[in-house]
Amino acid sequence: MTTSAILQAINGTSLAALLFLVASGFTVTFGLMRVVNMAYGAYYLLGGYVGLSIVQATGSFALGIVGGGVAIVILGYVVDRFLIRYTGENHLAQVLLTVGIAFVIGDVALKIWGGDSLKVPVPVALRGAMELPGGLVYPTYRFVMIVFSLAVAGTLWLLYTRTQIGAVVRAGVDDREQVSATGINVDRLFVVVSALASFLVGMAGVVGGAFLTLYPGAEWEILIVALVVVIVGGLGSLGGAMVGALVVGWLDAYGRWLLPEFSYFVLFGPMAVLLLFRPRGIAGKEA
């Protein structure tokens, strides 16, 4: 029982690690550009599929991760530049538009990669299980993924809090017009931040595809859970996304384990209650 409980905690943490990769980009692009991009789930899935094909062709997992990320950077730029920008700050239009984009991406991906569950092959070195202190046995890959995501999160955090571009982004989240007035090229900033967010979500597809598998419909499942992370954490907050990812990862792991039939309720119920009393999430500010 205790062993299972600890294993579920690690399971939850590994899901949290993946969710953070998806949610961090979503939340920062919302904070900065006020764009609700419902195509993020489809970005995740497509990034995973592209990465999968690259891994199959070259045998290199690292190349797959980079390739999945780069593919989504390009797609994300085209979508931002030619479609989303025409919605202004109308969230309703953004939601419908990006849902439409997600439908298109999902359907085309279905046509190319088929309807079966596909698993991105994990490098040989990361296959199998490892023994953790206390005699627990856990899949190596998922453990490495947690470490990898922590490294990414740490890097993002340093970038966000210790560099000039991070300072500009934080300022932009708080007051975009003011930043623009100081002579900073906000449009270029948007492109850079959006590219980074796209890269993260495309990469997440490859990383996640190696243990959650890739299949039609996965785009909505991951999107909704990532949305919960972002809502719980507070839209626009990177720190909130970290906390939110952990909360959601654990709730999901324990929910699936203890109440399998009501696992969605375990996940969304507390979120709904939280929102009713603190509509802007844990770390959210007044918009």
Place this chain on the structure above:
Amino acid sequence: MTPGRLAAAAVVLVAAVLLPQVAGPFWMGLVTQMIVFGLLALSVDLLLGHAGLFSICHGSFFAVAAYTTAILQVRHAVPTALAAPAGLVAGTLLGLVFGLAVRTRGVYFILITIAFGYVVWGMAHRWSSFTGGDNGVTNVPFPAVGGLRITSDTEYYYLALVVAGLVALGYRRLIRSPFGLALRGIKGSESRMRTLGYDSNRHLYAAFVLSAALASLAGVLYVYANRFVNPVAASFPVSVEAALMAIVGGTGTIVGPFIGSAIILGLRNWVSSFFELYAAVMGGVFIVAVLWVPEGLVGLAARLRGRAPHA
């Protein structure tokens, strides 16, 4: 109503009544679906077009009503006279709970309703001992009340038509009532309505619950038309497509959502008969509707005639 509109309404009515004379059972089934989803789109539009709230959880009320009716009727042999109202009540009760979302606005409202919608979908999908899982509840009979029973798709079409007609008349009264005008006022400027002494949250909550009740009615009609219900009814695409139908047809009108429903379902039916990527085509419709026809076809027609649309 102007004489022109009255004449147009009369022509539509006669055409609707005579339609089964020329169309076969397949087409009658499709047209019934158009009416059912038109009602769902109309319920979404009560919030979207009149109160300015964009809800993406109306598939929940629709599905809960459909499931309740189906489970009572199929598993417990409850007669339609009780099962159908029970579905309506169940969906509306859920609306009383989800309506708490009106405490938020804008993007938060959108995201919260998406999450609410997923709770219901997740229950339908996972709680298989009660909902039947992905198979759902099948073998729902045609409705029968006392000695009156529906025996064919054509008869059911007439029933749906009558219900839709009654709803349209009631809806028209509602949106022209002081309550409906207050909703429009809130959509236009919430701070102004508050200054005038209106409790906007209470108005929006009432609108939300009414809208959930209408979505539930559509759900009950749906389950008898389809003869089964599965988690797809509660899924995100159903909720978001209902909003798309309202927008394509024209928000803030009564005919708009029905026109939108007819276009979307008709297009899907047509495209899927010869093109495999029809979901991508539907995605394309979302994109085109948002970027180029945001005021919908009713609004577009009004603009072409050179005047603003009105309800």
